[in-house]
Amino acid sequence: MDETSLTAIEVEALSDNTPIIVIWSGGNGPHRYFKKSIDGCPVAAVEWEIETGRLDSIGKSLGSWPNGFVGQEQYHTRVWLDLLNER
Numbered sequence: 001m002d003e004t005s006l007t008a009i010e011v012e013a014l015s016d017n018t019p020i021i022v023i024w025s026g027g028n029g030p031h032r033y034f035k036k037s038i039d040g041c042p043v044a045a046v047e048w049e050i051e052t053g054r055l056d057s058i059g060k061s062l063g064s065w066p067n068g069f070v071g072q073e074q075y076h077t078r079v080w081l082d083l084l085n086e087r
Contacts, residue, residue, distance in 0.1 A: 005079055011042050016034075019032065019085045021033075022044050022078070032046075032085065036050065041062075042062040043055065
């Protein structure tokens with residue numbers, strides 16, 4: 001994960017179902033998700049959430065609402081495109 005991560009604006013611009021890799025601000029990860037939007041807020045969703053329609057924005061927000069933050073600074077949630085596993 002030495003490539004520069006995406007900015008919050010770049011994450012918001014991604015199409016729904018774009019595969020992404022996330023390292024959360026607390027250092028948990030990297031994990032594979034798919035970018036989705038709930039009420040205009042980008043969230044990280046796992047495959048079963050998409051398949052069942054059970055998206056949960058609590059704790060997986062990638063936007064400024066309600067509690068997420070994405071950036072390239074240390075301790076921010078970092079997001080990369082998952083170029084190896086594109087849908």
